[in-house]
Amino acid sequence: MDKPVWTIMKILNWTKQHFEAKGVENPRLDAEVLLCAVLKCERIKLYTEFDKPLSEEERDKMRSYVERRAKHEPLAYIIGERAFMRNNFKVTPATLVPRPETELLVESLVKAAPMLRADGAVKALDIGTGSGAIIVSLLDYLPAAVGVGVDISNEALAVAKENAAAIGVDKRVAFRQSDLFSNVPVEKKFDIIVSNPPYIPAADIATLAQDVQQEPRTALDGGADGLDFYRRICAEAAEHLAEDGLLAFEIGIDQSEAVQKLCLEHGFAKTAVRMDYAGIPRMIFALKEKEGEDKYENILLEITKEL
Numbered sequence: 001m002d003k004p005v006w007t008i009m010k011i012l013n014w015t016k017q018h019f020e021a022k023g024v025e026n027p028r029l030d031a032e033v034l035l036c037a038v039l040k041c042e043r044i045k046l047y048t049e050f051d052k053p054l055s056e057e058e059r060d061k062m063r064s065y066v067e068r069r070a071k072h073e074p075l076a077y078i079i080g081e082r083a084f085m086r087n088n089f090k091v092t093p094a095t096l097v098p099r100p101e102t103e104l105l106v107e108s109l110v111k112a113a114p115m116l117r118a119d120g121a122v123k124a125l126d127i128g129t130g131s132g133a134i135i136v137s138l139l140d141y142l143p144a145a146v147g148v149g150v151d152i153s154n155e156a157l158a159v160a161k162e163n164a165a166a167i168g169v170d171k172r173v174a175f176r177q178s179d180l181f182s183n184v185p186v187e188k189k190f191d192i193i194v195s196n197p198p199y200i201p202a203a204d205i206a207t208l209a210q211d212v213q214q215e216p217r218t219a220l221d222g223g224a225d226g227l228d229f230y231r232r233i234c235a236e237a238a239e240h241l242a243e244d245g246l247l248a249f250e251i252g253i254d255q256s257e258a259v260q261k262l263c264l265e266h267g268f269a270k271t272a273v274r275m276d277y278a279g280i281p282r283m284i285f286a287l288k289e290k291e292g293e294d295k296y297e298n299i300l301l302e303i304t305k306e307l
């Protein structure tokens with residue numbers, strides 16, 4: 001009997017069905033993305049070459065990718081990258097996979113920078129930088145800005161450094177291993193401190209989608225109520241910020257009030273919230289601002305309104 005010919009169409013159909021059976025969330029899309037990674041082509045190419053047979057080597061590679069995805073390994077770890085803002089970021093199992101909500105945080109900071117410093121030449125600190133998605137994107141959009149990215153994980157920092165070099169901002173960013181502010185000198189004042197810290201309540205981690213559970217626990221676990229990192233960062237952020245500096249957080253669901261309260265208890269006079277695409281409060285911004293001064297009010301208004 002003739003061996004079946006594994007054309008692009010046949011592989012895609014088979015993979016989609018297999019993923020459906022395994023409860024993979026976007027079966028058809030994931031099948032296409034994986035096949036594109038194998039064939040090193042754009043998705044449109046799959047549709048114009050439906051009848052093209054795969055080589056044995058391509059089939060073997062696709063089989064190994066499909067096996068991994070069927071075990072709910074995040075797609076980004078399998079193909080080794082994730083699109084964020086206008087670049088592809090390298091990601092590995094040592095880094096969180098950057099999320100679309102976090103792009104909104106970067107977008108707000110890009111808008112804030114020229115309001116904080118006329119030439120946009122801000123100094124920014126990214127706490128828990130992971131793949132470097134936030135700080136690298138910020139510097140990519142703000143050519144006069146400089147930054148520091150810190151993380152507890154040296155493996156994540158190595159990935160962040162690679163991303164900074166690939167995107168061409170490596171001369172303007174320093175990466176440092178640090179337990180939050182422990183390795184950040186207090187004499188250096190930043191215009192922006194940004195963090196997307198681990199914020200999942202520890203007990204909820206076991207209930208997360210299987211894919212998410214394969215991301216590093218150190219990137220997810222925010223302690224008993226999910227707020228441990230906000231408490232620690234808020235306690236020290238004001239002394240590391242310039243007088244008119246901006247503190248910016250990504251937050252988890254239902255954390256908006258608690259995080260704003262923490263900011264207000266630790267030297268910040270004003271806070272503002274921005275929603276994500278689903279209308280969930282997802283970002284908190286805080287300014288120190290002295291009594292009687294309201295010149296920075298419009299910064300918060302500007303960066304939290306829908307862009």
Ligand SMILES: C[S@@+](CC[C@H](N)C(=O)[O-])C[C@H]1O[C@@H](n2cnc3c(N)ncnc32)[C@H](O)[C@@H]1O
Nearest residue numbers: 096098128129130151152179180196197198219
């Ligand atoms: C939710 S991930 C965010 C990663 C990246 N900033 C992003 O938005 O995609 C949180 C990051 O905080 C780091 N982290 C955890 N504990 C830390 C600590 N004590 N000090 C510094 N970074 C820490 C983790 O390694 C992880 O990279």
